[in-house]
Amino acid sequence: MSFSIDDLNNLHLDVLREIGNIGSGNAASALAKMINKRIDMAVPIVQILPFEGVAAILGGEEMVVAGIYFLVEGDISGNIMFLLDIASSKVLTNMLMGREDMSEEFDEMDRSALQEVGNILCGSYLNSLSALTGLNLKLSVPSLCIDMAGAILSVPAIQFSQTSDKVVLIETLLSEGSYKVKGNFFLIPDSNSFDKLLESLGVYM
Numbered sequence: 001m002s003f004s005i006d007d008l009n010n011l012h013l014d015v016l017r018e019i020g021n022i023g024s025g026n027a028a029s030a031l032a033k034m035i036n037k038r039i040d041m042a043v044p045i046v047q048i049l050p051f052e053g054v055a056a057i058l059g060g061e062e063m064v065v066a067g068i069y070f071l072v073e074g075d076i077s078g079n080i081m082f083l084l085d086i087a088s089s090k091v092l093t094n095m096l097m098g099r100e101d102m103s104e105e106f107d108e109m110d111r112s113a114l115q116e117v118g119n120i121l122c123g124s125y126l127n128s129l130s131a132l133t134g135l136n137l138k139l140s141v142p143s144l145c146i147d148m149a150g151a152i153l154s155v156p157a158i159q160f161s162q163t164s165d166k167v168v169l170i171e172t173l174l175s176e177g178s179y180k181v182k183g184n185f186f187l188i189p190d191s192n193s194f195d196k197l198l199e200s201l202g203v204y205m
C-alpha cells in the first residue's frame with residue numbers, strides 16, 4: 001500500500017522539520033555569500049496543509065506574489081515552489097543588487113535575479129535533503145511568474161490533485177539588518193516518491 005502525506009505522524013514531521021532547519025541554514029549561508037553580508041535566520045516553521053490553504057498563507061487568492069517553480073527529478077520526482085509576497089521579492093532583489101527601489105515594478109534584471117536566488121535557495125534545500133537521504137536529486141530550470149496567488153496556484157493545483165491534496169510548507173524568515181524576506185517553500189513529492197523519501201530517512205512504516 002502506498003504511503004501518502006496524510007499518513008505522516010509526529011516522527012515524520014520531526015524529520016521534515018530537521019530538513020527545514022538544515023535547508024534554511026544552508027539557504028541563509030548561500031544568500032550571505034551572494035551579497036557578502038551577514039544573513040540572520042529565524043527558526044523555520046514546517047507544517048502540512050491542504051493545497052487549498054496555500055493561498056490563505058500567502059494573503060489570499062488576489063494577493064500578488066512572485067512564484068518560482070521547479071520540477072524535482074532523479075531518484076524521486078515532484079515539485080518545489082518558492083513563493084514570496086511582492087514586498088519580500090523587492091527587498092530580495094534590492095539586497096542582491098545593492099539598491100533602494102521600493103516600487104512594485106519588476107524589470108528583466110529583477111526577474112533574472114529572482115530566478116537566480118530562487119534557484120540557489122531551493123537548491124540549498126534539495127542538497128540538504130539529498131545529503132540526509134543519499135538520494136540523487138536534481139532541480140529543473142526555474143520558471144518565474146508574478147501574478148495573483150490564485151492564478152499562480154491554479155496550474156499546479158491540477159497536477160497536485162492527482163497525487164495528494166496536501167503539501168509540505170517550510171516558512172523561512174531571512175533578515176539582513178532592517179531588511180526582512182519571508183519565503184515560503186512548498187515541497188510536493190508525488191505519491192510514489194513519498195515511499196522512497198520516507199524509507200531513505202529511516203522512518204518508513
